[in-house]
Amino acid sequence: MTRISVSVDGTEAVDEIEPRTLLVQYLREQRGRTGTPVGCDTSNCGACTVLVDGRAVKSCALLAVQADGAEVTTIQGLANGELHPMQKAFHEHHALQCGYCTPGMIMAAVDLVGEVADPSEQQVREGLEGNLCRCTGYQNIVAAVRDAAAEMRGAS
Amino acid sequence: MSTTQEQEVGAARRRKEDAHLITGQTTWTDNIQLPGTVHAALLRSPMAHARIRVDVSAARDEPGVVAAYSGADLADELAGLPSAWQVTPDWVAPEHKPLAVDEARYAGDAIAVVVADTRAHAVDALDAIEVDYEPLPVVLDMEQAMADGSPLVHTDAGTNVCFRYADTFGDLDAAFADAPVRIRRRFVQQRLVACAMEPRSVLVAPVPAAGEYTVWSSTQIPHFVRLFLAMLSGVPESRIRVIAPDVGGGFGSKLDIYAEELLAFTLAxxxxxxxxWTETRSEAFQATVHGRDQIQDLELAADADGRIRGLRVDLLADMGAYLQLLTPAIPLLGRAMFPGIYKMDAYRFGCVGVFTDKTPTDAYRGAGRPEATFAIERMLDELAAELHVDPLEMRRRNWIGHEEFPYTQIAGLTYDSGNYEAATARATELFDYDGLRAEQARRREEHDPVQLGIGVSTYTEMCGLAPSRWLGERGYAGGGWEAATVRVLPTGKVEAVIGTSPHGQGHVTTFSQLVADTLGVPFDDVEVIHGDTAAAPAGLDTYGSRSLAVGGVAVWRAAQRVLGKAKTLAAHLLEVSEDDLEFSGGNFAVRGTPGAAKSIQEVAFAAFAAHSMPDGMEPTLSADFVLEPDDFSFPHGTHLCAVEVDTETGRVEIRSYVAVDDVGKVVNPMIVEGQVHGGLAQGIAQALHEVARYDADGNLTTGTMVDYTPPTAADLPSFVLDRTETPSTTNPLGVKGVGEAGTIASTPAVVNAVVDALRPFGVVDVPMPCTPENVWRALHEAQGGAA
Structure with a gap:
């Protein structure tokens, strides 16, 4: 067992974990952050995307020990009293149906907009290539991300 | 007193479902953690066909292991899995045990289970299981499976043929004799994987002392799961509660009774x-049902002007290794849909269901109808090309005119309503059809290496599955009704209990809109309860684009009943005749007597208190309705796709896509658009991206998201959508289904466009998916080159 110290959605904790534990397993099974789901076992679908020290990471592609000392933000920690503009935009644009890809999609989109403040349609489409959605055909996701980007530009 | 409501039906209400989904406050089955839970992991055969001897004893000694069983260990305790649709009296339905006992029949067939304190321990212990695999001959190709001397998937069956089915309508010989035009084609509907984003998961919690069980499952059909778990286990149905909590997509793949559900139940x-038990994605590719997989041989006979005389369809349909819940019925759901929207004199449909050593097939978005629509829409383009007629004009010459509805087509279905002319006119306008044709001509003249292709699909589909009598006549064990309860609580809030089981479709929002309008209550005052057999005990769940057209009508009828009762009570309370009341905005007002009124909320409280009720009226304001659908409804539309095909690399890019759909009356246009977007994506995925491919030994070689290549955001265009609105005449809301329409329509639109681009090169077909490789090969073969 290995000891790690991780801040998850603003809560610090020190945990003993098996070294082989994936970050997503740690989040779901030891920290109870089940808002982050698992959609595949080959790091392709992006459903488990979280922010580690502010950058989007597929939490199935990182060992929990690699997050030692890091600050992890999941979909459950994104809203700060009120919904994040990205969450609002997903709702407003009907950018989700079953909602399973949504946590990862939103976290990846937050990271994307952090990189490119005013992304074109093509930049959004390419920026979210690592996140699969099977319900929406992506059109409303693209609209939501661009709209949220505008909102976030205005707010800053 | 409530204020006047705005009309809810027709409004793009944002979804009530979203709040918990965008914040991660979800209840996926795998999220549920109960004290004392043990975790199951399955050992799956790596061989497509093998005699097996399984010894799990060493696994029992592994850390954390609670139990381990082979198929043989549980052979007496585990019943075979059900197939509920006997398509012919002499079908072959081999036993399908949740854990294979003597033989594994596809790569992924489960052969042993380990139960341990953690999932990791269960998976670790699988390595300790000893298995002797004695390889048996493998058969993967349907035509080889039907040949004399073929290896058999099920030796005891003595054949790989599951069923043979044929129907003929009209005088086929007369239609084909002397026909000036006869076109034959073979199309292959490749095998597909649904890839719902949430893998399957099941959790079974027993109360041993009471003999009661609660089952959470990522399923489209909680009511069927309850029924079959009871029938297969012997536990009384009344002691089983099945909950479909948040369910992350299904697309038909969760319309099944799975081995793991029965296994988890039996182990609990x-x-x-x-x-x-929670599936990994790699398991999902192997062990969750696949879709499509047909070989279609078609022949179309027409007059010299292109008027269709007759159509002959012969299908081979791959069942895979076993029959799942609806496996043999899927190709037959397309039986009556091959004629599409066209008039013809004669039609023959034949289908042979064939077993192979592959994952079982079953429903996948559209289930039999996309295959049929693809075939007829491709044939119409081939006919148009043969006669040098524009493909839209060819359709006009053959389609059912808007004044001809209701129209009973050649296979006996009565199309309720439609206006193909209107949808097509709108689509061609949005698409700039003439402009694109001009550009295509220019590029052809200039020998542009990137050619433009235009594809047409004027589809219809059969939705609202189905009148119970129709189902019964065709060998299905169940019915097609739907149930709903609407109740106004003492505080005036409303609960609608529904029998459909949404997993992304937005029933909570849509049905709230229906109820809000009917009862004149605010949208936010309506709660929709679903997916739990304890809370919503009656229902037949969600598939086949039935939820609004059948379930929504049931909800509306139940609300009408509530309204009727409320009116009687309001009249009683106001001491007037019901005829003196008018209802609007949630208020029963006495005509001509200002101020004399009762709101529905006041009436609900009066019904709860029950201090003064009319003679014979039961207290509380609640009503049930079980709706038996009168008939199917038939949405339709015109989809136009423009593709650019690079003739040097074979690369296909969608340049524009216009979809004008007619799904009758629309409750929530935002949700309808979302359904069309997603449907288009899946249909386009079949046309361009996806195939479940096996190697010669029966290994699935496209068994991950990387290899299977579901489209990403970067692979898809933005779609241009519009609607025409021709109300259904088979239900009082005038609604039609929309869940499958996009998928059904788009595959032929895209492939027609690809073929259209390459027709000057002599190409008459490109096999799906139209990957660069397949396009390049088709081009080179057409030009006589060795591909």
Whole structure:
């Protein structure tokens, strides 16, 4: 067992974990952050995307020990009293149906907009290539991300 | 007193479902953690066909292991899995045990289970299981499977043929004799994988002392799961509660009774503790049903002007290794849909269901109808090309005119309503059809290496599955009704209990809109309860684009009943005749007497208190309705796709896509658009991206998201959508289904466009998916080159 110290959605904790534990397993099974789901076992679908020290990471592609000392933000920690503009935009644009890809999609989109403040349609489409959605055909996701980007530009 | 409501039906209401989904406050089955839960992991055969001897004893000694069983260990306790649709009296339905006993029949067939304190321990212990695999001959190709001397998937059956089915309508010989035009084509509907984003998961919690069980499952059909778990286990149905909590997509793949559900149930019963099993994505590719997989041989006979005389369809349909819940029925759901929207004199449909050593097939978005629509829409383009007629004009010459509805087509279905002319006119306008044709001509003249292709699909589909009598006549064991309860609580809030089981479709929002309008209550005052057999005990769940056209009508009828009762009570309370009341905005007002009124909320409280009720009226304001659908409804539309095809690399890019759909009356246009977007994506995925491919030994070689290549955001265009609105005449709301329409329509639109681009090169077909490789090969073969 290995000891790690991780801040998850603003809560610090020190945990003993098996070294082989994936970050997503740690989040779901030891920290109870089940808002982050698992959609595949080959790091392709992006459903488990979280922010580690502010950058989007597929939490199935990182060992929990690699997050030692890091600050992890999941979909459950994104809203700060009120919904994040990205969450609002997903709702407003009907950018989700079953909602399973949504946590990862939103976290990846937050990271994307952090990189490119005013992304074109093509930049959004390419920026979210690592996140699969099977319900929406992506059109409303693209609209939501661009709209949220505008909102976030205005707010800053 | 409530204020006047705005009309809810027709409004793009944002979804009530979203709040918990965008914040991660979800209840996916795998999220549920119960004390004392043990975790199951399955050992799956790596061989497509093998005699097996399985020894799990060493696994029992592994850390954390609670139990381990082979198929043989549980052979007496585990019933075979059901197939509920006997398509012919002499079908072959081999036993399908949740764990294979003597033989594994596809790569992924489960052969042993380990139960441990953690999932990791269960998976680790699988390595300790000893298996002798004695390889048996493998058969993967349907035509080889039907040949004399073929290896058999099920030796005892003596054949690989599951069923043979044929129907002929009209005088086929007359239609084909002397026909000036006869076109034959073979199309292959490649095998597909649904890839719902949430893998399957099941958790079974027993109360051993009471003999009661609660089952959470990522399923489209909680009511069927309850029914079959009871029938297969012997536990009384009344002691089983099945909950479909948040369910992350299904697309038909969760319209099934799975081995793992029965296994988890049996293990929970045996061990007296909660048992959970969650699929990995790699398992999902192998062990969750696949879709499509047909070889279609078609022949079309026409007059010299292109008027269709007759159509002959012969299908081979791959069942895979076993029959799942609806496996043999899927190709037959397309039986009556090959004629599409066209008039013809004669039609023959034949289908042979064939077993192979592959994952079982079953429903996948559209289930039999996309295959049929693809075939007829491709044939119309081939006919148009043969006669040098524009493909839209060819359709006009053959389609059912808007004044001809209701129209009973050649296979006996009565199309309720439609206006193909209107949808097509709108689509061609949005698409700039003439402009694109001009550009295409220019590029052809200039020998542009990137050619433009235009594809047409004027589809219809059969939705609202189905009148119970129709189902019964065709060998289905169940019915097609739907149930709903609407109740106004003492505080005036409303609960609608529905029998459909949404997993992304937005029923909570849509049905709230229906109820809000009917009862004149605010949208936010309506709660929709679903997916739990304890809370919503009656229902037949969600598939086949039935939820609004059948379930929504049931909800509306139940609300009408509530309204009727409320009116009687309001009249009683106001001491007037019901005829003196008018209802609007949630208020019963006495005509001509200002101020004399009761709101529905006041009436609900009066019904709860029951101090003064009319003679014979039961207290409380609640009503049930079980709706038996009168008939199917037939949405339709015109989809136009423009593709650019690079003739040097074979690369296909969608340049524009216009979809004008007619789904009758629309409750929530935002949700309808979302359904069309997603449907288009899946249909385009079949046309361009996806195939479940096996190697010669029967290994699935496209068994991950990387290899299977579901489209990403970067692979898809933005779609241009519009609607025409021709109300259905088979239900009082005038609604039609929309869940499958996009998928059904788009595959032929895209492939027609690809073929259209390459027709000057002599190409008459490109096999799906139209990957660069397949396009390049088709081009080179057409030009006589060795591809």
């Amino acid at each position: 019963k045996k061990l007296g503790r909660p048992v959970k």
